[in-house]
Amino acid sequence: VSNEKRLVGHILLAASFVSILLALIPTPCSIYVRIGFKIDSRQTKAA
Numbered sequence: 953v954s955n956e957k958r959l960v961g962h963i964l965l966a967a968s969f970v971s972i973l974l975a976l977i978p979t980p981c982s983i984y985v986r987i988g989f990k991i992d993s994r995q996t997k998a999a
Contacts, residue, residue: 974982
């Protein structure tokens with residue numbers, strides 16, 4: 953049981969680490985999302 957809990961803990965740690973890395977590294981998808989969000993906000997302000 954302790955080994956399973958340890959494994960789950962490692963998986964959770966790895967998942968959070970990967971998510972933090974993805975958040976820090978400017979991947980093309982995040983850049984596109986940011987650009988799209990800026991364009992959307994400008995359009996809503998103009999309208």
